[in-house]
Amino acid sequence: MRLPGPLPDGGSGFGAMGDPFDLSAPSFSALLRRQVPDAFAGTFSGGGPAAPDHVEGTTIVALAYGDGVVIAGDRRATSGNVISKRDMRKVFEADRWSAVGISGAAGPAMEMAKIFATELEHYEKVEGAPLSLEGKANKLAQMVRVNLPLAMQGLVVVPLFAGYDPRDRVARIYEFDAAGGRYEERRFASTGSGGRDARGSLKARYRPDLDRAAAADTVIEALWDAADEDSATGGPDLVRGIYPLVAVIDADGYTELDDQAVAERVQAVIDGRRGR
């Protein structure tokens, strides 16, 4: 077993202690690239034909309200016109104060969420303090950008990032594009194949004075609207009891609504829509 990093001498020219001004020192993905290049997804860059179309159709929505932010995603994964998974998790806790929702190619997207969460924890442990919310969003943007060669071959990953900054006591949402562009949204955002329909729904129902419960209802409605129009977005599965995953991040940190609570709200949405 060998300790990774510059011990006892990584050949940095700084002797036994390594380069103290190494910019990538607290970065986990930089560590992976250096130490375990085979494990790092973002380095694949072969040519050849476009990868098979195992793209996961998705809708992820996020909405900021007075005290925090809700982020939610449907549970369907598709491969062409086949539903390949019905209980997929697309919203992940990134750390105590933030969550990432993923859309795009399932494999690279879940890998990105996993590396991102490790990245935040790694930074926090090495530096003794968590990254700022903007710092987290920038890091995620870099990871999307690193994925660009894969994206060019069809394995696009587009995350949606939502978090609460306990220092400023504000919630923020960040959208991304496939090339690593990062765009902050003040009120709400959506991504994935059903993102457009969800956005219309959010736009119609958003009010600046929403509370936590109303914000959760609004994102559940938006997911319903997306599932109604987009075949690659799954609606609530009442037969199997599979419901959208709804997470709230506020001053108490990240919490997921339990299935029972979501089921009740979904039922309310269904009742309100009967006959429409």
Next chain:
Amino acid sequence: MPMMPYVSPEQAMKDKADYARKGISRGKSVVAVAYDGGVLFVGENPSTTLRKISEIYDRIAFAAVGKYNEFEQLRVAGIRLADAKGYQYAREDVTGRALANAYAAALGGAFTESFKPFEVELLVAEIAGDGVELYHILYDGSIGDEEGFVAIGGSAEAINERLKEAFRPGMSRDQALQSARQALVGAEDRQIGAERLEVAGLDRNRGRRKFFRMTPAAVASALAPAEDEASARADR
């Protein structure tokens, strides 16, 4: 070519060990005490930002004494090893034993090969099932596992003697903190205020990440009953 004076290997190793021990004994000591919920680290540390006790991974914590820049480097290397391993395999595959062995190898290698040995002493603790594993690694790479409690640093011997008397298996966290403080105070033979203590540990009842740090206020209130008792005894 200049002539190097002959130094026997025994003498060279002894000189290095003396040098390392001297460096370590200049700093303050840290103790680890197992309690009913996990393990508690207590160290005297006037700084509130330059830490001696740190989280490594979900169930693993690290404490060190000696030269700060050296153990800081080892701490970061340990976090890197743990995170990279947990990413490649699974989170439960990251163990304190593997980490302690890596530290022992790194320190042992530096001790024999380099001109100057590390002036550090390390503790690695892991919550494993119902118990606690404690590994003690010295500047020359020697490693041992300890049962229940252990002190590292210049006054380790005196503190360990006191802890041997005070330690009871299944103590509460506050009791563990009180006996750790008493052992530190007794060995140093001077008062150590709550605000000068760095207290952190692993609590098996927490979520995935078992590491916690006690604020100075929490440390003061946990120590308060013991202090009342001491002052009552003094009044009598």
